[in-house]
Every structure is written in C-alpha cells, then in structure tokens.
Amino acid sequence: MVARVVTVAFDGVEARRVDVEVQQLVTPQGAFAIVGLPDKAVAESRERVRGAFAGIGLALPPKKVIANLAPADLPKEGSHFDLPIALALLASMGVIGQDALDGWAAIGELGLDGQIARVGGALPAAVAASAMGLGLICPEANGPEAAWAGEARILAPRSLIGLINHFRGQQTLSAPVPGALREETLGPDLRDVKGQEGAKRALEIAAAGGHNILFIGQPGSGKSMLAQRLPGLLPPLMPEELLETSMVWSVAGLIERGALTRARPFRAPHHSASMAALTGGGHRAKPGEASLAHNGVLFLDELPEYSPQALDSLRQPLETGEIMVARANAHVRYPARFQLVAAMNPCRCGLGGPGKGACGKAPRCQRDYQNRISGPLFDRIDLTVETPPVTAADMSLPAPAEGTAEAAARVAIARERQSRRGSQLGLSPADSLNARLTGEALERFATPDQGGKELLIKAGEAGGLTARGWTRTVRLARTIADLEGGDAVLRRHVAEALMYRRATLGAADSFDRQHAKFAFHT
Numbered sequence: 138m139v140a141r142v143v144t145v146a147f148d149g150v151e152a153r154r155v156d157v158e159v160q161q162l163v164t165p166q167g168a169f170a171i172v173g174l175p176d177k178a179v180a181e182s183r184e185r186v187r188g189a190f191a192g193i194g195l196a197l198p199p200k201k202v203i204a205n206l207a208p209a210d211l212p213k214e215g216s217h218f219d220l221p222i223a224l225a226l227l228a229s230m231g232v233i234g235q236d237a238l239d240g241w242a243a244i245g246e247l248g249l250d251g252q253i254a255r256v257g258g259a260l261p262a263a264v265a266a267s268a269m270g271l272g273l274i275c276p277e278a279n280g281p282e283a284a285w286a287g288e289a290r291i292l293a294p295r296s297l298i299g300l301i302n303h304f305r306g307q308q309t310l311s312a313p314v315p316g317a318l319r320e321e322t323l324g325p326d327l328r329d330v331k332g333q334e335g336a337k338r339a340l341e342i343a344a345a346g347g348h349n350i351l352f353i354g355q356p357g358s359g360k361s362m363l364a365q366r367l368p369g370l371l372p373p374l375m376p377e378e379l380l381e382t383s384m385v386w387s388v389a390g391l392i393e394r395g396a397l398t399r400a401r402p403f404r405a406p407h408h409s410a411s412m413a414a415l416t417g418g419g420h421r422a423k424p425g426e427a428s429l430a431h432n433g434v435l436f437l438d439e440l441p442e443y444s445p446q447a448l449d450s451l452r453q454p455l456e457t458g459e460i461m462v463a464r465a466n467a468h469v470r471y472p473a474r475f476q477l478v479a480a481m482n483p484c485r486c487g488l489g490g491p492g493k494g495a496c497g498k499a500p501r502c503q504r505d506y507q508n509r510i511s512g513p514l515f516d517r518i519d520l521t522v523e524t525p526p527v528t529a530a531d532m533s534l535p536a537p538a539e540g541t542a543e544a545a546a547r548v549a550i551a552r553e554r555q556s557r558r559g560s561q562l563g564l565s566p567a568d569s570l571n572a573r574l575t576g577e578a579l580e581r582f583a584t585p586d587q588g589g590k591e592l593l594i595k596a597g598e599a600g601g602l603t604a605r606g607w608t609r610t611v612r613l614a615r616t617i618a619d620l621e622g623g624d625a626v627l628r629r630h631v632a633e634a635l636m637y638r639r640a641t642l643g644a645a646d647s648f649d650r651q652h653a654k655f656a657f658h659t
Contacts, residue, residue: 152265173206188249220245257390280313281395316395346616354524402433588628
C-alpha cells in the first residue's frame, strides 16, 4: 500500500506542490530511505520521525520504508517535510486512515517528544493549499499566521499525538484565528530635526513619489535622522501589499504568532553586509534585506563603506522590483520593490569641501571616496541632497512648527492624485506611483510643458543627463507638481528636479546646477 500526503516546497515566496508517498517493502532488514532530491535537513527527517514515533509510543515497522518526494527533480529544502512524512507513514501503518488525509496539505517540524515545532512559510503554504482546494495542517505556533490566508481550512496541532487523536475522532482541534494586526507605532518626528529645511523638502518629495534619495553631508548634520523619519511620511500598506510583504517575511521566518503590521518595512543593514545578505542567497537562498524591505524602505548608511559588489547587486532590483538568486540547481525569484534611502559623508574624514574644518586633501579625497559608488548606481538615485552642518544658531531655535503629521498629510494627497491618474489606465495604486511610471502612463501624465522640455534638452545636450536620468527627472518633476497640486508639469518643476541630479565631483559638470536654480526661481 502507498500512502500519500500533500506538502509544499518553497521557490522564493511561491509554494509548489509536493506529493509525499510512503511505501513499506518486505525485506530481511528494516531501513528508512527518503528519495526525491532532499537536502540534508530533509534527509535527517527520518531520525526526527523515528524519535517522534518513539516519543508517542510507536515503533517503525520492521520493513524497509521508502518516502518519495515527488516531483523528484524539484529540490526539497527545510525541516517542514517532517510532518507530512510522518502522516504518510502513519497512514501506511493503518494508525490513521488515508481518507482522513485526503483534502489536506501539511508542513511542520517534529521534535523527539512528538511536539510539532514552528517552521517558516506557513502563510504562502496556506495560500497555495487553498488554491489547490486543500486545507493546511501546520504547527500550533504557525496557526495564527496561516489563518490570514482567507477561506483556507487550517488545523494547527501542538503535537503529533493530538493530531492522531483528532483524525481518530477522540478529540477535536478548533480552527485557529488570525493573529493580531498590530497598530502602527508613532516613529520619530520631523520636528526633532532642526535646520535642514531643504533636505526636509527633498525627503517629502521622495515620500510623495516613491523616489530614491541620497543625503551627503558632514557627520552630525542629520542625515540618518532624516532617513529614519521617512517611514512616518509613507501611507500604511494596502491589503495586497500587506499580503506580498507578509509572505516574504513568512518565508524568512520573521512573523511571530501570526501578528502582521500595516507599517511599511524599514531595513537598515550594517555596511559590512555581504552581497548575499543584501540580495538573498546562502545555502537555502533565503530572502535578503532588499526583499525584506519589499514595499518599504531600504536604508544604507555610510554608503561608500559597502562593498562595490554588494552595492552594484542592487542595480537590477532598483529597476525591475525583483531579485533572481541564481544557483547551480535552482533559480529563486524574490520580490524587491523598495525605496532606497542612503547617506554618506563627503569624504573619508567626513569634513569635505571648503570652509572651516575643511578636508586638507580636498577635492581628491572627496573624488576618491565618492567614486567607490558606481556611476550606474548614482544614476538610479533621483534626489542627491547636500546637508550642510547644523549651526549653533539652528540648535538654539525652538522646534519647527511643522512635523511628520503635516508632511504626511501632503504626501497622502499627492499619492491620491497619482492613484486616480493610474486608475484611468487600470494601474494599481502601487504601480501608479510616479517613480514607477513607464510607457503610456509616463507620456500621458508626466510630459513637461514646452519650457520644461527645452530645459531638459539643454541638460541632455550638455551631457548632464543619461536616458535613464531624463526619465527619472521627468518622474520627479511630476511628483513636485503633485505636491503643488498642479495638473501640468511646468518648467519650474523640471528645474527643481534637475537641481537634485547628482553633480560629478572634479568633472566639468556641463549642465550647471546654478542654471537650474535660476530657472527654478524664474
């Protein structure tokens, strides 16, 4: 007799169906083999299953047991295969009926005492099981998380013996309820930042359109303070974004007791992070910081201190919104649509340009330090903002009248305008953000007036804009117009957008920023 139970294997955030088949063969000597391209964690399941059976007073049959994980050419990774293997073996032994397992998929790790331990990926597993018309059996600790998957049937036993008793009618397991939806906590307020009015304006523009932003300034000028206040300006996650983000966090095993939050992710990895830590990878190709920041903010402080390989690995996801982790035996795709916020000193000593306390090696020190960041990565940053040192006079002033609440209200109005425009073309609110406009939407909604076009042409002819820079400048100008409440993109909006484009140190910046400033003020 061949007993079968459905489970899943994770391919990024997608859960793919796997059929666990268990058969007992009469041989002179008993053995337990798992086949179907298992990794080491799956191969060790036989010992955990053996121990769990002993923990509840059962012994493996004195026959050769073969557990096949089909399809055999799909790599199987993780400890969540313990429970489906154990259930199929119990059905083959006649402890529970095969018909009791029909209509269910299962995931879970077994302890040697028969307890079922928490695993990652319960939410995408529940979504996949529901799509297959199946219920999901998962550990009790994962029950509140799996219950977020809409109408899916969920069983969440604490132990293997409890699940056996449920199927034999000796007890009843109640369906778990979804975990808490945590309220957004108030983060740091913009009122805490004194001075830096220009940088605050740039931060508001970045929040309104979802643009990437870089702060450059001396230590203590408020770069990190500004970056940490960006999440407070952003609207909460929409339902579809909440599901997308939570599925990534579920695969990474970061959801505790099924509690979800509508606050946008804010990830701030240390500058010693490797390329795999940022983009995903490792032995099991887990999601990296860029994917954990999906639909949120990725903050890279001390930007030039990251390895060049790690930084350049972000170039593709900044354009496509996803990451492909390529391995010899698998290609794993993770979503990574994040807003990049970065901060850096002007040079290694931190002092930078002319003035009091200037770097004695300027401008060479600045040029060498900033050249650690590749030109293509700089080209993907929409706003480059200088943060001058905060003076004693600034610090002595009272707190600003406007803070996060006032700026967030303007951001919400600007994003609502973008959402209404996008709906005309059938775009979702997330795809309607100005930073993501392409094709027809870009031509229809963001084309500047004649004066704006002429200014862009001058910048392009002077060599100050790449084709990507042109597009990103137009998108940024559209956001500036939205914050102003205007329907058309005017010359002054383009001029302000050009002011935020990066000027190359030590090079003849053929399109002078002062020209853009003059155009902005006139």
